[in-house]
Amino acid sequence: MIFYRANYPSGKLNWHIIQAVSLVAISYEILSGKGGVKAWTYHYNITPNMNWDTARQWCRDHFTDMVAIQNQKEIKYLNDVLPSNPNYYWIGIRKINDRWTWVGTNKTLKKEAENWAPGEPNNKGRAQDCVEIYIKRSSHASKWNDERCTRQKGALCFQASCTASSCTAWGECIETIGNYTCDCYPGFKGPRCEYAMECENLHPPHHGTMNCSHLFGPFQFNSSCDFGCNQGFVMAGSGLLQCQASGQWTTDSPTCQAVKCNALNTPKRAILNCTHPLEDNSFNSTCEIGCEKGFSLSGPNRLQCTARGQWIGQMPTCKAVKCEALSIPSHGSMDCAHPIEKFSYNSGCWFGCKEGFLLNGTNSTQCTSQGRWSAQTPACQAVKCEALSIPSHGSMDCKHPIEKFSYNSGCWFGCKEGFLLNGTNSTQCTSQGRWSAQTPACQALKCQSLKTPIRGVMNCSHPFGDYRFNSSCEMGCEEGFIMRGSDILQCNASGLWTEPLPTCQGEKGSCRPRRRGGVLETTNPSSSFAVRRSWGGQETCSHCSSFAAGDRGEVRRPAPHCSTLKCQSLKTPIRGVMNCSHPFGDYRFNSSCEMGCEEGFIMRGSDILQCNASGLWTEPLPTCQVVECPPLPISSAVEMNCSHPIGYFSFLSSCYFSCAEGSKLNGTNRLHCTSDGQWTGTIPSCAAQVMSTGMALLLYTGVGSGAAVLLLLLGGFVFLIVKRLARQSKEISILMNSAVLEECANPAYDGI
């Protein structure tokens, strides 16, 4: 229980424990029952009574000070134990500066501690600046009253228990009744306040540091701790903690939290694999970045959250893996789908070929995640047709616009001489790989089949088939028969036999009529044995008797009544000559006539005519036409007088030239047309002649009379000639006969 509270700085107060000599010391031993606490003791002196100042001095000289009372228990105690004193006792309160003040502590009296007797303090009679306590008064016992300080009253003192070493500097020594107690300052404890308050031990935070300063002891009152965080961490909470008087830290310990980075947005098609050693997306978090299948990373593959809360490195992107760009195969088509990007992962292309082409390879390809195509671009290959070979005995000409014997190839066929194409002459390779037509064959031309002649034998070789081109048949006759015709027949390139089929004819007298092989053999009763046979549509007539017996194969004259066919009789052409041979009679089969022309005539037509088996001449009768000379020009300078016995300016035409009187002919006066068609010379000219009048006249008359005789003579001739010429020209235009030729060739005519 505390009654009095005082501050005694150490060394300031020197307590003298003075024993009361003649005084009664009263010990207040309230706490004695609690184990012998040294008592705060009260002491009084009423012999003599003293004024307030003397009383206080006495207290201070012998004890600690004048008593200071602050509670009712103490008042009651004093009232009980102190002897009654009619003047009562002084206590340690005095008015200083008009304030009631505890003199021991120099503290103002507080209202709640007042214990005035009713009506007091009244300051009755003025200067009542000191206080007395009514000990054992009949009324208002133990109450206070203000009194003049000079009054004589009992001294009431106390002896304190506190000494300089009672408490440490960290507490106040407080007097108790009979003992003291240490009232510790905040932050201290212990009986002597020798201990500072303890706060709980602190530890450096995770990822942080702590630097503490300890004024009194580790983690004790007024210890302060400074906190820090490692790089990459930020502090949550206060960075400075102090241990308070209450034994509590000012705040909780801070924590160090990893610096945060922004949460990452996973880019498209990317896969993040993050490790967060500390906290999500915080310092030291690392993210490995990969891409989905078929995508490749563009940028760093790792991001790290730095101590400053930023990711190192730019967020990469995932790009579709690229495949090489494809091009359309030639003769083909390509159709691509690009779900992501052009020619990239998962792009697919489908291929097709144009008509006539086939795909070699797969019809589709895909871009794999490795950036390669699953299959190569196929090729469009031309559809193949079976290779053709040249037909035997033929030729083949092929054109291959694309590939050999492939789509659109075309072949044209031909045959060698003697062979004919059987089939189409061309074929084409279709888009189905088939030829539009089969290869044709070259077939040898066929000749008529031959039958063995009656009484004959035949031995044929057929290199290209029966009775076809180059088949050759050798003929023979039975004994007693002779052959008429060629003994070897060959089938030529035109499909015709080179020779007619021969016959075997019996030797004279040995022919016998009979039937053989369905071929009619007839007998002619009027003659010997006659054989009449149909052969090749032609009738051949022969008679046994017409052949003289002779060596086999020797052909004699034919029988007279087996007449050969007759051709028209020929007449020698006018001005021509003819020389004929008639093996079977005049102008009959195989008669041959050679033609020629007289001099000065040329032939128009063939010079040989033959009577063929049909009774016709192989050529028409030729004509002999007169040779023509170039016509001579008519000129005024020279008089020209021509005669044309055969034709105009033709062979035997002749021209005479003369000049007018007074001029002389220079050159020949006559030209005639030769059998070569040439004139005998060139046209003459007239040159003027100089002569005397007499000479001229003489000449004129001489010449004139001569001319008159000549003219007369000429006139007769001319008449004759003209008359004949007229007849002649008529004949020339129709036919030329030898008579005219004789006349024309008359030398007399020539000589004029």
Ligand SMILES: *[C@@H]1O[C@H](CO)[C@@H](O)[C@H](O)[C@H]1NC(C)=O
């Ligand atoms: C006085 O108090 C102190 C400390 O409280 C104690 O150690 C001591 O024994 C007490 N003395 C008596 C006489 O009770």
Ligand SMILES: *[C@@H]1O[C@H](CO)[C@@H](O)[C@H](O)[C@H]1NC(C)=O
């Ligand atoms: C006591 O207090 C007053 C004012 O409060 C002061 O003037 C005086 O000097 C003090 N005396 C002592 C002894 O401390």
Ligand SMILES: *[C@@H]1O[C@H](CO)[C@@H](O)[C@H](O)[C@H]1NC(C)=O
């Ligand atoms: C602790 O703090 C004191 C005073 O502030 C300073 O001198 C000392 O260097 C610090 N120690 C550490 C380890 O930070």
Ligand SMILES: *[C@@H]1O[C@H](CO)[C@@H](O)[C@H](O)[C@H]1NC(C)=O
């Ligand atoms: C405790 O520390 C505060 C501030 O550092 C200081 O003002 C105060 O005097 C200290 N208390 C003691 C008892 O040292």
Ligand SMILES: *[C@@H]1O[C@H](CO)[C@@H](O)[C@H](O)[C@H]1NC(C)=O
């Ligand atoms: C993520 O990365 C760790 C360590 O690098 C590895 O062990 C783990 O397999 C990865 N996880 C995936 C899904 O890739």
Ligand SMILES: *[C@@H]1O[C@H](CO)[C@@H](O)[C@H](O)[C@H]1NC(C)=O
């Ligand atoms: C952060 O990472 C670095 C290197 O990987 C390592 O040395 C360091 O200890 C890590 N820090 C923490 C706090 O984990």
Ligand SMILES: *[C@@H]1O[C@H](CO)[C@@H](O)[C@H](O)[C@H]1NC(C)=O
């Ligand atoms: C397809 O092409 C390959 C390579 O060019 C070739 O070897 C093969 O013969 C061709 N196949 C056909 C069916 O033409």
Ligand SMILES: *[C@@H]1O[C@H](CO)[C@@H](O)[C@H](O)[C@H]1NC(C)=O
């Ligand atoms: C591609 O070829 C496959 C077999 O190889 C076939 O089944 C499919 O129909 C073909 N596709 C086209 C578009 O031709």
Ligand SMILES: *[C@@H]1O[C@H](CO)[C@@H](O)[C@H](O)[C@H]1NC(C)=O
């Ligand atoms: C062509 O050949 C075919 C078959 O070989 C045959 O039947 C036909 O008669 C021949 N045509 C001719 C004109 O030979």
Ligand SMILES: *[C@@H]1O[C@H](CO)[C@@H](O)[C@H](O)[C@H]1NC(C)=O
């Ligand atoms: C092929 O035959 C056709 C008629 O069948 C004909 O018009 C064409 O001229 C022939 N071509 C040749 C080269 O013979």
Ligand SMILES: *[C@@H]1O[C@H](CO)[C@@H](O)[C@H](O)[C@H]1NC(C)=O
């Ligand atoms: C037919 O002719 C061939 C060759 O010329 C010959 O070998 C063969 O014996 C002949 N046959 C007859 C029946 O004469």
Ligand SMILES: *[C@@H]1O[C@H](CO)[C@@H](O)[C@H](O)[C@H]1NC(C)=O
């Ligand atoms: C046909 O026969 C002739 C002569 O015998 C010969 O020269 C020719 O080569 C033959 N023709 C063929 C296609 O055999």
